[in-house]
Amino acid sequence: MADVLYTNVRIFDGGGEAPFTGDVLVQGNRIARVVKTGFGQRTPPVLGAQVIDGDGAFLMPGMVEAHTHFSWNDQPSLDAIQRMPPEEHILWCAEVAKRYLDMGWTSCVGAATAKPRLDVVIRNAINDGTIVGPRYLAASQEITVPGGLGDTTAPHLPQSEFAFGAVVSGPHEMRRCVRMFAKYGVDTLKINLSGESITGMPSEMSQFTTKEISVCVEEAKAWGKRVAAHARSTWSVKECVRQGIEVIYHASFCDEEALDLLEAHKFEHYIAPGLAWLINTVHNASAWGLTPEVVRKMDYPRELDAAIESMRALRKRGVRILPGGDYGFAWTPHGSNAKDLEYFVRHVGMSPMEALLSATAWGGPMMKMGKQLGYIREGCLADILLVDGDPLADITVLQDRSRILSVMKDGVFHRAPPVRGARSTTRWAA
Amino acid sequence: MADVLFTNVRILDGTGANPYTGSVLVAGNRIRQVGRGAAAIRPAGAQVIDGAGATLMPGMCEAHTHFSWNDAATLAAIQTMPLEEHVLWCAKVAKKYLEAGWTSCVGAACAKPRLDVVIRNAINAGQIPGPRYLAASQEITVLGGLGDETLPHLPFPEFSFGVNVSGAEEMRKAVRLFLKYGVDSIKLNLSGDNFTPQSPAGTTWMTDAEVAAAMDEVRLRGKRGTAHARSAASVKQALRHGIDVIYHASYSDTETLDMLEAAKDRVFVAPGIAIIYAMLNEAEPWGVTRAIATDMGYQHEWEAALESLRAMHRRGVRILPGGDYGFAFTPHCNNARDLEFFVKYLGFTPMEAIRSATQYGGQIMMRGHELGTIHDGALADLLLVDGDPLANLAILRDPKRLLAVMKDGVFARAPEIAAQRRWERAA
Numbered sequence: 001m002a003d004v005l006y007t008n009v010r011i012f013d014g015g016g017e018a019p020f021t022g023d024v025l026v027q028g029n030r031i032a033r034v035v036k037t038g039f040g041q042r043t044p045p046v047l048g049a050q051v052i053d054g055d056g057a058f059l060m061p062g063m064v065e066a067h068t069h070f071s072w073n074d075q076p077s078l079d080a081i082q083r084m085p086p087e088e089h090i091l092w093c094a095e096v097a098k099r100y101l102d103m104g105w106t107s108c109v110g111a112a113t114a115k116p117r118l119d120v121v122i123r124n125a126i127n128d129g130t131i132v133g134p135r136y137l138a139a140s141q142e143i144t145v146p147g148g149l150g151d152t153t154a155p156h157l158p159q160s161e162f163a164f165g166a167v168v169s170g171p172h173e174m175r176r177c178v179r180m181f182a183k184y185g186v187d188t189l190k191i192n193l194s195g196e197s198i199t200g201m202p203s204e205m206s207q208f209t210t211k212e213i214s215v216c217v218e219e220a221k222a223w224g225k226r227v228a229a230h231a232r233s234t235w236s237v238k239e240c241v242r243q244g245i246e247v248i249y250h251a252s253f254c255d256e257e258a259l260d261l262l263e264a265h266k267f268e269h270y271i272a273p274g275l276a277w278l279i280n281t282v283h284n285a286s287a288w289g290l291t292p293e294v295v296r297k298m299d300y301p302r303e304l305d306a307a308i309e310s311m312r313a314l315r316k317r318g319v320r321i322l323p324g325g326d327y328g329f330a331w332t333p334h335g336s337n338a339k340d341l342e343y344f345v346r347h348v349g350m351s352p353m354e355a356l357l358s359a360t361a362w363g364g365p366m367m368k369m370g371k372q373l374g375y376i377r378e379g380c381l382a383d384i385l386l387v388d389g390d391p392l393a394d395i396t397v398l399q400d401r402s403r404i405l406s407v408m409k410d411g412v413f414h415r416a417p418p419v420r421g422a423r424s425t426t427r428w429a430a
Numbered sequence: 431m432a433d434v435l436f437t438n439v440r441i442l443d444g445t446g447a448n449p450y451t452g453s454v455l456v457a458g459n460r461i462r463q464v465g466r467g468a469a470a471i472r473p474a475g476a477q478v479i480d481g482a483g484a485t486l487m488p489g490m491c492e493a494h495t496h497f498s499w500n501d502a503a504t505l506a507a508i509q510t511m512p513l514e515e516h517v518l519w520c521a522k523v524a525k526k527y528l529e530a531g532w533t534s535c536v537g538a539a540c541a542k543p544r545l546d547v548v549i550r551n552a553i554n555a556g557q558i559p560g561p562r563y564l565a566a567s568q569e570i571t572v573l574g575g576l577g578d579e580t581l582p583h584l585p586f587p588e589f590s591f592g593v594n595v596s597g598a599e600e601m602r603k604a605v606r607l608f609l610k611y612g613v614d615s616i617k618l619n620l621s622g623d624n625f626t627p628q629s630p631a632g633t634t635w636m637t638d639a640e641v642a643a644a645m646d647e648v649r650l651r652g653k654r655g656t657a658h659a660r661s662a663a664s665v666k667q668a669l670r671h672g673i674d675v676i677y678h679a680s681y682s683d684t685e686t687l688d689m690l691e692a693a694k695d696r697v698f699v700a701p702g703i704a705i706i707y708a709m710l711n712e713a714e715p716w717g718v719t720r721a722i723a724t725d726m727g728y729q730h731e732w733e734a735a736l737e738s739l740r741a742m743h744r745r746g747v748r749i750l751p752g753g754d755y756g757f758a759f760t761p762h763c764n765n766a767r768d769l770e771f772f773v774k775y776l777g778f779t780p781m782e783a784i785r786s787a788t789q790y791g792g793q794i795m796m797r798g799h800e801l802g803t804i805h806d807g808a809l810a811d812l813l814l815v816d817g818d819p820l821a822n823l824a825i826l827r828d829p830k831r832l833l834a835v836m837k838d839g840v841f842a843r844a845p846e847i848a849a850q851r852r853w854e855r856a857a
Contacts (some may be wrong), residue, residue, distance in 0.1 A: 007652050086513055091557060121512075124515075
């Protein structure tokens with residue numbers, strides 16, 4: 001792998017300061033040097049390094065998606081995801097993994113998989129170079145109860161293969177289930193603590209007993225795994241804090257007590273609200289039968305309002321809110337994930353700078369990689385985007401593949417920047 | 431897809447004709463025009479590739495491909511790979527074949543029921559890169575035959591490399607299941623194999639009623655039967671039942687040769703002799719010394735196979751390259767070695783070897799009129815090779831000598847620009 005020297009770039013380093021003009025040298029898979037220069041001033045090239053003249057383009061850390069479902073297949077229902085055969089499903093996941101990297105997500109946190117081993121296999125295949133994809137933490141299926149979110153079995157077809165999630169009842173079954181996923185090698189156990197209105201169990205309902213949850217957490221910790229929860233209801237959010245569940249997805253309904261709890265433990269938790277799901281279900285899913293009438297009956301507009309209010313309050317209290325979540329449905333297709341940053345600015349009250357930090361510097365610890373990831377600093381891992389435009393002025397440029405000029409992961413270009421100048425039409429073979 | 435004009439290339443057109451200098455214009459996914467000599471074809475907006483005298487030949491066809499063999503040393507080690515990993519493995523191998531110049535592959539059996547079908551569909555849908563592909567079933571075998579990898583205390587079908595049937599009705603059901611999955615061919619193990627000592631190469635154990643039931647179903651749905659047939663009896667059985675693709679054919683007698691010759695316009699033989707050679711000469715790192723291989727019967731088979739195949743070649747039976755790459759001792763993408771073996775051991779001329787990989791390849795892909803040779807209107811599956819394969823066939827398995835691979839008008843490997851590369855890239 002050749003060393004790479006980016007010159008004449010505007011560097012957003014993940015520290016929250018205004019970007020500065022400078023050079024970045026990548027050696028191997030790490031950032032070896034970051035230098036401030038005057039605009040237009042060039043440093044001499046480093047011997048042997050490939051030089052990329054950025055011409056003032058915006059250089060930033062690769063982004064971290066905090067709530068990823070590679071195996072959701074851009075379909076309108078859980079059942080339609082589940083019915084894809086495993087062979088096609090794994091190829092789908094491989095294709096989607098590449099798409100995320102293409103769009104600048106150099107790290108993704110798996111938030112549940114649709115069949116037991118999909119996430120683990122994809123993570124391993126990325127790591128051993130069989131396929132191309134972001135850094136990835138692999139999740140289990142969603143662990144749920146009979147009749148809860150993720151139990152898609154029909155009464156006359158009770159076979160577990162028909163279930164989107166892993167269905168358990170009682171502490172013993174929970175323990176067995178967690179152990180099975182630990183055996184498969186997941187990084188994260190995903191547990192559905194609350195309902196989800198579209199599946200028939202309202203979002204404000206909480207389905208597990210305290211005992212079942214504590215067995216899940218205990219067993220996960222015994223294997224050194226992380227627990228992440230689908231938690232929309234107030235009780236489920238509080239339960240996450242009380243039981244030490246590190247990753248809280250959604251957190252739509254927070255009362256004062258929940259906000260206080262989260263604030264008191266704000267360095268122990270990550271919130272990824274997945275606002276895209278709520279926003280697009282409420283506003284952009286009529287084509288799939290979710291007309292305003294239908295979503296009102298499901299109470300989604302009220303949940304959207306509540307979620308926005310909760311996120312605004314959590315932001316004020318300094319709780320880390322991260323982008324990503326539930327892309328992979330028909331009305332939230334994979335690859336459009338950077339819309340979350342726009343939503344953060346538009347609805348949650350974040351500045352573009354905060355939104356950018358939520359996708360970079362805050363992502364390092366979310367990936368369990370501390371400060372090695374999410375910064376353009378000497379010694380950090382070289383996950384680097386080169387962007388045509390200024391995301392601090394217009395956060396939506398990150399949604400446009402053509403504006404992301406290049407994507408580097410671990411010191412290697414996944415997408416190299418285009419060569420300037422007219423392309424010669426003549427190629428010489430030999 | 432931009433049009434491409436190859437100029438200044440030596441065209442080896444796959445028909446057996448001598449190569450000539452000329453130009454080839456590709457428009458869309460087809461060869462629009464082949465020009466002889468220096469009479470230039472006007473580029474008219476096409477991307478021009480100056481071949482500087484390199485050889486342009488049709489993409490090659492592998493006649494006996496197992497994407498799902500995972501370069502392991504045993505059938506059990508192939509079978510124990512979990513399903514998800516196995517699919518990704520197949521996808522990776524498919525891409526490697528294409529990049530190695532095999533623009534078409536005939537699936538000859540897969541290790542789990544749907545692997546071949548899923549990979550073919552994913553290639554056709556553009557989801558993964560890979561050659562044109564005909565998808566096979568698993569090997570259908572009988573209890574105790576080649577491919578039955580179940581253990582007495584673990585009789586579960588998931589442990590078995592092939593599908594075990596007993597009796598015509600079980601055969602019919604197994605074949606129907608694979609046809610439901612969408613295979614292009616049904617693979618029957620009509621003979622044993624020295625790789626599995628409980629059912630060596632000389633044995634033939636499927637009943638005519640079983641084979642007939644399989645071929646009934648195959649014909650009913652317009653598909654193709656293929657056979658693993660090493661023994662003379664199994665080759666004859668395949669021919670009697672209308673199986674067109676015969677793998678191995680190591681042992682033959684005069685009757686077998688006469689039957690093959692009589693059927694030579696419909697029959698293809700892909701012997702896969704690389705595995706026999708490798709077991710005898712190159713498998714020691716995996717514990718198979720020459721003495722062990724000889725004990726297993728490989729020396730005897732090698733001698734018989736060379737004699738049989740030479741005789742077939744003399745009688746004009748089409749013999750095609752490929753076969754049983756994907757084991758530890760015959761790793762994937764060394765497949766072009768078969769062409770060298772054909773010349774060295776079977777009495778082929780280099781031109782005949784090339785033709786077996788190109789023109790005959792188009793025929794076994796059932797698209798002989800548009801695949802496998804370079805002519806106006808043919809599908810644009812092309813290789814640009816640095817050097818003359820007729821002078822040295824070994825260059826076909828050297829990735830550095832393969833300058834470009836085009837499938838269906840699109841470069842799977844684009845030629846490098848020979849002009850000095852500019853290191854400076856600008857955003």
